[in-house]
Amino acid sequence: MKKRNVYAAVIGGGTAGLMCAIRAAENHPEQTIVILEKADRIGKKLLVTGNGRCNLSHIGANAKSYHGDGSDTLINILFKKYNPDAVLTYFRSLGLLTHTDSEQRVYPLSNQASSVLDVLRMRIAQLNIETICNTDIRRIQKTAEGYEIATPELRLSAKKLVIAAGGKADYAGRNNDSRELLRSLGVSMTELTPSLSPVKVKSDVLKSLKGIRATAKATLIHNKKIVKTERGEVQFTENALSGICIFNLSRRANRGGYAIQLNLLPDFSDEQVEQEITQRFRRDKDAVCGEIFTGIFHKNIGLALLKSCGVKPSTPCKDISIKEIKSLCRHITGWRFVCEENHDFKKAQVTAGGVRLSEIDPHSFESNRHRGLYIIGETLDIDGDCGGYNLQFAFASGMCVGDHL
Ligand SMILES: Cc1cc2nc3c(=O)[nH]c(=O)nc-3n(C[C@H](O)[C@H](O)[C@H](O)COP(=O)(O)OP(=O)(O)OC[C@H]3O[C@@H](n4cnc5c(N)ncnc54)[C@H](O)[C@@H]3O)c2cc1C
Structure with missing residues (x-):
């Protein structure tokens, strides 16, 4: 040639x-x-x-x-x-x-x-x-x-x-x-x-959230320190968190050893969240916990939050303790997902x-x-x-x- x-x-x-x-x-x-x-x-x-x-x-x-x-x-x-x-x-x-x-x-x-x-x-x-x-x-x-x-x-x-x-x-x-x-x-x-990608996370509630979107503040954490914070729409998939704000955290999160914390009510202070949730539990004593987030979150997000806190949806609201309410509030403002190493390009x-x-x-x-x-x-x-x-x-x-x- x-x-x-x-x-x-x-x-x-x-x-x-x-x-x-x-x-x-x-x-x-x-x-x-x-x-x-x-x-x-x-x-x-x-x-x-x-x-x-x-x-x-x-x-x-x-x-x-x-x-x-x-x-x-x-x-x-x-x-x-x-x-x-x-x-x-x-x-x-x-x-x-x-x-x-x-x-x-x-x-x-x-x-x-x-x-x-x-x-x-x-x-x-x-x-x-x-x-x-x-x-x-x-x-x-x-x-x-x-x-x-x-x-x-x-x-x-x-x-x-x-x-x-x-x-x-x-x-x-x-x-x-x-x-x-x-x-x-x-x-x-x-x-x-891989970067600008979904972030694979370990979680036993993700399957029930597949396809759901929520507006949140997403914070990347490493060794208890805040690395980066982004705000926007988070999309839940079967085994990952996705959406533009998650993409912008993925560069480091994909290496593993990091966690992403979601604040699902970023425009409310911690005190306001606690006040709102406590009021809901106290307002309707005949209701069950599975109904408590109606009007705030997608139903499956509410159920997943309860599961993450070990609260059964069928539990009557009157039986919920202050400790459990505080735990739910902590999850709403800082729902933690541990990131897995991700090599999927x-x-x-x-x-x-x-x-x-x-x-x-x-x-x-x-x-x-x-x-x-x-x-x-x-x-x-x-x-x-x-x-x-x-x-x-x-x-x-x-x-x-x-x-x-
Ligand atoms: C789905 C998707 C959406 C995106 N959207 C955006 C967006 O909206 N805005 C934005 O800023 N960025 C976006 N990006 C990122 C952006 O496309 C890339 O960063 C950019 O194209 C990189 O340009 P490049 O020329 O370096 O590489 P590429 O555009 O990937 O070009 C590299 C080229 O080299 C060829 N090639 C590779 N190896 C060889 C070889 N050995 N011999 C001959 N040819 C070879 C490849 O076939 C390819 O055509 C997106 C990426 C993807 C995947």
Whole structure:
């Protein structure tokens, strides 16, 4: 097979890779830029983002919303030039109109993720960027001229190489794991764990709560210390807690050894909760405990709270002790769920961990080990909260490298 020489090869035709190739081709119209993509089409994941609406950026994105060792420095440098405004201005130049919701999350005006992918694909066609799909790159050889990529169907020599292969979190249930590829270049990585995912918890009441949602304040606890607090809608599944506020705690909770405490009445003080519940028990002495939460919680939540406190729903309210009422109140404001270790990437939106940020120059994303090698997007040890931060980073890092190539 004859070897082809190209200026730059981008491994991964996803969010970061597409943006990077476009900017590189705009800067070097005379050069050949090739995108190598494992799937049968480029940008497939973009189509499922934001529940099909693609939350492509977040107006208030800053270093506080990103995690990973050294992420503060990297984001502060990157967002000086490639901030949400720069990403959205560039998308506007490609023809994409957007709108921003009350929580500063940005979506295409069409509310269709396909609009975002379409403008990128149109630009790729205009710039004659070559896309080679169904190509899974497993090994790369460093040569004197640059990088050699060989598969049974392909032999390429690229002066510059960009790795934009994403993380292990894969919506389609494939084993998207670029560690082998990165190992072939001697690049060091941190452990990979799922993030922005449901959190598996140990509980004997969850089965009865499956499918139920409740507004709550969720607090992540480690060694009796508060690690992080989020507020929003919690969804109960058969073996996990889910919902955006839980997603934002999952990065650490998935490692196990943590607990999540739910406050089901976050707008009430502890005293107000105790007063309300005590009154209910004292008001109707003929009632049974199973009816006590009527008008506050979903029936099954009430029953699960009673079970967690060891109170039978058939117990007459008049037989309940002050100690039992206090225990119920403690559960309402601090219902504790012990988190289990979770290695399931199928339900995760992003990967925590990846190529150590100390491996790259934060100004250019160029590898400190190999000149001409760049690593961008989720492949790096950086992940954002839920709300458009991850796509913002992927697009911004793609733009930055596309301008540096
Ligand atoms: C269901 C879901 C919803 C999401 N919603 C949002 C959202 O609304 N807002 C937000 O900010 N973030 C969201 N995310 C996260 C966001 O999609 C990712 O963080 C982002 O796409 C990462 O971009 P990337 O280019 O680094 O990786 P990807 O977009 O994953 O692209 C990597 C590409 O590389 C290819 N590839 C991998 N290995 C190889 C190989 N060896 N050879 C060739 N090709 C390879 C993959 O097939 C893929 O196309 C969501 C994620 C999921 C799963």
